[in-house]
Amino acid sequence: MSLHSSRIMLLIAVAIAFVAIALTLIFIYVPFSSTRTTYTTSATTSSQKYVELRVAPDIAQKLKDLCGYGKNVAVFVYLKHRMSEKDAQKIVNTLSKALQRFGNVSQIHACILDVRSFARIANLTVPNYLFYPRLYLFLEGYIDRALLEQHVLINVSNVLVLNPGILLQLLSDLGTLYTIPPIVELDKMPSIDGDPIYGDPHARFVLFIYEDAWCPYCAWFYNATLPQIEKNLVENGTLCIVLKNFIVHPQVHDMHVLIQAAYLATNNATAYHELFKELYHDFWSSVVRNTGWKPDESYVKGLISKYFNTDSRELEPYLDEAKKIVDRDTEEAKAVGVIGTPGFVLWDREKGYGYVFVGFQRYNAIIKILNALRASS
Numbered sequence: 619m620s621l622h623s624s625r626i627m628l629l630i631a632v633a634i635a636f637v638a639i640a641l642t643l644i645f646i647y648v649p650f651s652s653t654r655t656t657y658t659t660s661a662t663t664s665s666q667k668y669v670e671l672r673v674a675p676d677i678a679q680k681l682k683d684l685c686g687y688g689k690n691v692a693v694f695v696y697l698k699h700r701m702s703e704k705d706a707q708k709i710v711n712t713l714s715k716a717l718q719r720f721g722n723v724s725q726i727h728a729c730i731l732d733v734r735s736f737a738r739i740a741n742l743t744v745p746n747y748l749f750y751p752r753l754y755l756f757l758e759g760y761i762d763r764a765l766l767e768q769h770v771l772i773n774v775s776n777v778l779v780l781n782p783g784i785l786l787q788l789l790s791d792l793g794t795l796y797t798i799p800p801i802v803e804l805d806k807m808p809s810i811d812g813d814p815i816y817g818d819p820h821a822r823f824v825l826f827i828y829e830d831a832w833c834p835y836c837a838w839f840y841n842a843t844l845p846q847i848e849k850n851l852v853e854n855g856t857l858c859i860v861l862k863n864f865i866v867h868p869q870v871h872d873m874h875v876l877i878q879a880a881y882l883a884t885n886n887a888t889a890y891h892e893l894f895k896e897l898y899h900d901f902w903s904s905v906v907r908n909t910g911w912k913p914d915e916s917y918v919k920g921l922i923s924k925y926f927n928t929d930s931r932e933l934e935p936y937l938d939e940a941k942k943i944v945d946r947d948t949e950e951a952k953a954v955g956v957i958g959t960p961g962f963v964l965w966d967r968e969k970g971y972g973y974v975f976v977g978f979q980r981y982n983a984i985i986k987i988l989n990a991l992r993a994s995s
Contacts, residue, residue, distance in 0.1 A: 668721065669763050671757045671761060677739060690726050690727060690756070693753070693756065694706050694729070695733060695736045696730065701801050706730055709785075710728040722759045749804050753779065753785050755780065783957065809950060812878075812939070813860050813947070815859070816852065821856065823851075823966055823991070825965075829894070831870040831873055831897060832867040832869065832913070833866060834905045837905060840895055840899070841898060843978075843981050851984075861890060861891065861894065862947045862950070875941050876919065877894075883932065893925045964984075971991075973991055
C-alpha cells in the first residue's frame with residue numbers, strides 16, 4: 619500500500635473511530651487495553667443492567683463553588699496548559715449524547731481546573747494514567763453497567779473517569795492534540811534506563827522518540843526531519859535524543875529485541891542510532907516506490923553485524939534483559955499518552971515538565987513545541 623493510500627485509510631479509520639465514540643463509546647479501540655484493570659462500584663443499582671450514580675453533598679458543594687454546578691459536571695484537570703473552553707465543550711457534548719443513549723444522565727457541564735484547584739474537590743489518581751488533561755465525571759442518574767465493564771468509564775472512589783485512551787482519541791479527532799503548545803502534558807520524565815541516548819546526555823531538553831520498525835511515518839520522520847534536529851539542536855547541545863521502543867506491529871518485536879540486545883552488549887548509542895537511520899532509509903525508499911518491502915529479522919541481523927561489529931549469536935546473554943526493556947518501553951508509551959508512532963515526549967529537565975505529541979512532525983513544528991516548552995510558566 620502506498621503512503622498516500624495509507625494516509626487516506628488512516629483518516630477514514632479516525633473518522634470511523636470518532637463516530638463510534640459519539641454513538642456507542644464501547645466499541646472504540648482503546649490503546650490501554652493491554653494494561654486493563656478491573657474496577658468495581660459500590661453504588662446501588664436499579665437493575666442488573668444499570669448503575670445508579672450520586673454526588674456526595676460535600677463534593678457537590680465544592681463543585682458548585684468552583685464550577686458553578688454541583689452535579690453532572692465534567693472536570694478537565696490540567697497542569698500548566700489550560701485547554702480551551704471550546705475544545706472542552708466539544709468533548710462534553712459528545713459525552714452527553716453518548717451517556718443519554720446509555721442511561722438517563724442529563725446534560726453535562728464542562729469545568730476546567732488546574733491540579734491544585736481540583737485537589738480541593740478530591741484527590742484522585744488512576745493507575746497507569748500519567749498525563750494530563752484528565753477528565754473526571756461527577757454524575758447523577760443511571761448509566762449502563764456495560765460502560766464500566768468495558769472499561770469505558772473507570773470508577774475511582776465513586777467518581778467516574780473517562781478511559782484515558784478514549785480521551786486521547788477524542789483530543790486527536792478534534793485536532794487539539796497537535797495544538798501548539800500541545801495539550802497533553804507530563805510531570806514525570808519517562809525512563810532512560812537501558813535506552814540509548816544520542817547527543818549530550820546532560821542536555822536541558824530531552825526528546826524521547828517512540829518508534830516501530832514497520833512504521834512508515836517513523837521512516838518519513840527519520841528522513842525528512844531528524845537530520846535538521848541533529849544538525850541544529852543535538853550538535854550544539856540544546857537537546858539529546860532517547861530512542862524508545864513502541865511495538866505496534868507484533869512482527870517487529872523480536873527485531874527490536876535483537877537491536878536492543880546489541881546496544882546492551884556494546885553500550886554504543888551511536889551505532890544504535892545509525893542502524894535505525896539506515897533501516898528507515900531503506901524502508902522509506904520501499905514506501906515511496908510502493909515495493910512492499912519491510913525490514914525482517916535477517917535484514918536486521920545484517921545491520922547489527924555492520925554497526926555493532928557483533929554476531930547475533932553473541933547477543934543471547936542479553937536477550938532477556940532486552941525483551942524487558944522493549945516491553946517496558948511499549949507499556950510506558952501507552953502510560954504517558956503516546957497513542958501511535960512515531961510518538962514523542964519533549965522534556966525540560968529544569969522545569970520537570972514535558973509535552974507529548976504524536977505523528978510525523980516537520981522541523982518547524984518541533985521548534986514551535988520547543989519554544990512553547992521554554993516559555994511555559
